[in-house]
Amino acid sequence: MDLIIKAAQLILGLSFLVGVHELGHMLTAKFFGMRVEKFSIGFPPKLFGFKKGETEYSVGAIPLGGFVKISGMVDESLDTEAMKAEPQPWEFRSKPAWQRLIVMLGGVIVNVLVAFIISIGLLWIVGEEDIRIEELNKYGIVAQPIAKEIGLQTGDRIKAVNGKEAVLFSEVAETLINENSSITIIRNGEEKVIPVPSNVLDKLAEKDASGFISVVYKYKVGQVIKDGRAAKGGLKAGDSILSINGTAVPYFHLLKGEFAKNKNNVIDVAIIRDKKESHLSIQVDSAGMIGIELAPIHVLQETTRQYTFLESVPKGIVNSVKVITDQIKAFSKIFRGELKASNSVGSFFSIADAYGPKWEWSHFWSLTATLSMVLAFMNLLPIPALDGGHVMFILYEIISGRKPSDKFLENAQKVGMVILLTLMLYAISNDAIRHLF
Template sequence: MDIVIKLSQFLLSLSLLIILHELGHFIPAKLFKTRVEKFYLFFDVKYSLFKKQIGETVYGIGWLPLGGYVKISGMIDESMDKEQMALPPQPWEFRSKPAWQRLIIMLGGVTVNFILAFIIYIGMAYAYGDTYVANADLKDGVWITNPALEKAGIKTGDKIISIDGHKIENFDDDTNLKVVMAKEILIERNGQQQAIKIPTDFIDDLSKHEKSLLIRPRMPFVIGSVQADSPNTSLKPKDLLITLNGQEAKYYDQAKVILNANKGKTIPAVVLRDLKQTPITVKVSDKGTLGVVSGGLDIKSLEKLGYYKISTKEYSLAESIPVGLEKGKNKLVDYGKQLKMIFNPETKAYKQVGGFAAIYNIFPDSWSWEAFWSITALLSIMLGVMNLLPIPALDGGHVMFLLYEIISGKKPSDKFLENAQMVGFVLLITLLLFANGNDIYKAIVK
């Protein structure tokens, strides 16, 4: 069932983005009286799951879910329709339209992608607001959950003051992304501030560990369930560890240190059970475990127990507009930084480039509209930026040649455009194979 939910979110998001992107080309083409021969969701290589002709356009769904397309008459695209291009230009064809109209048609798809992302962020600000923990309220610092960050020099209990000179006011979902792209992090440890330089190959080091998050607020050790063969029958589900062997075990990381120091021993403990402190004894295994599965607490429970003060900010529709626009802008800038890191061989970030499996794995196992729209907005930005890359087979390649034509007054020959399209297509297939090959490699290695 989890797979069905995950796949449903993936396909719904992908379909929505493809249809709207292609509509961005379709609508201006129609406005400029340019014939659109086909409008397809997914690719129809030799076969269509569905197709229906309405007017001059065939609308359909292909069987290969690697994207979608609109086929515009008189345009050199992935169809490489040389027979049509060999005929005299017709007034309804793309090649017969003024350069400025062709430019608008080609920019329509990415324009829709960016507008869609900003609209989603505005809607999310209005529907969900912002939930966060003020950074000042993380009095005991953060929990480092990825060894790569520890290797870089940041420890559990450190307080994150600023990242690349920008003060961290709130700890939220974007904090981990900022850390991933950081060059320098200012922390406070034992009352002293120090700047930590992040290694250039930090992202490559991250890839060697399965932990998805780098840092998170420090969490209590909550008993999720007691294993059948556990000697610690005195522990009950929902127990929260308070002390172990007379030492404070307020947080999970503290408890793990104490357990590792008392392997094979029976030690006293205090747990919070039904909001009352209850003394018990526990047997620590030779591996430093209690024979339990740790659980978790939701945000409201953590706040009720006094761990954190959770702040929620709601916005009116008018307030949501600047908030959503700002968030969209920040996501766009952040993605630009990520691309810059990917194209910098020193970071080795190219090893983390993923294909469809990587996108599929972003979606949660349980249905969440908030998560769905958040991921869809980010994917829309990614799709827009990637399509603007100056690769001939992409929108950005067509835009590049059109700008050359507008500036120079000279139109590249059809033969040149055909060759450029072929080179771009080969480059795209190479990138596609590389990205999805990375997914396969990671799956095999893990």
């Protein structure tokens, strides 16, 4: 069921984003009197469709994409025969360069506007949840292995991020993408500045990474795996674990630490069941697991900030633009060797995981807004066959006064398609390896 929900959100989210992107191309083309032959959400084979006026509208069987075919344009269809005829007034190639430029930017513009609208709407209707630093500092942070590597410790209190007094827990994430970052903490009453190395983001992207900093929370036994070590030891769903070998474990990170310390050992587990305390003997495996799933019980109070509509507009736009700036920063890290492409390039598997196994509409639309900005950014890359490639050639024409020949555009399109297919195969295979092995 989890897989079905992930797949459904993936298909719905991407189909929506591709649909509005191609709609941006189609509407601008029609506005300037260009003939739009086809509009498709999904790739062939065609499932169903209809024709209205000069345009055939259809839905393809492969839902992770779409296209618009505009007469007189060298595109992925490589319809070279149509380009041999004399240009017609309704064709893309017959229109002024500035009109063709707007048509090629139409998809990107609509994706950006969609992201703005969704982000503004979510802030206005749902608000923004976070944990205030003073709330977090009641218990201190839980430092995961990578955080411990750079000098953070469980129990540290956060005071500042990049030299600026921290207000919200989410601000810590800024240290992972920005350069020369630092986290100022209070430990045993002493203030320390912990530099954040530029390669931390790469380490966090590794398949087995367990995160950076997390919050303290309590737990209960949610599920005991059938025939697992915990089940054989007598542990049941709903039990409350008090201690491991006499060490109290009221919080998840303490429990996890005791399991890790007792790999391949038999442990004494004190539990409460039906208001009665009892002790169980359970074997821990070599990975520090006993075969249970834990249900978190949050002990920190989240803060939900509500925004008026007028407050939501600039905030939503800033949040959306930040997606692009973070993408640029991530690309720069790849070029500098601080972030491996294999750790940062994902495909449908990663997007489905990001949507998650639960259908929560606020999360669905939040991620869809983010992906809309990512789609806009990726489409603007100056690669032939992408919108950015077409924009590059049209800008060359505007600046130089010379239009590239149809033959040149055709060959550039072929090269661009090879580049895109190579990148897609790399992303999908890399993602598949990370998820399946």
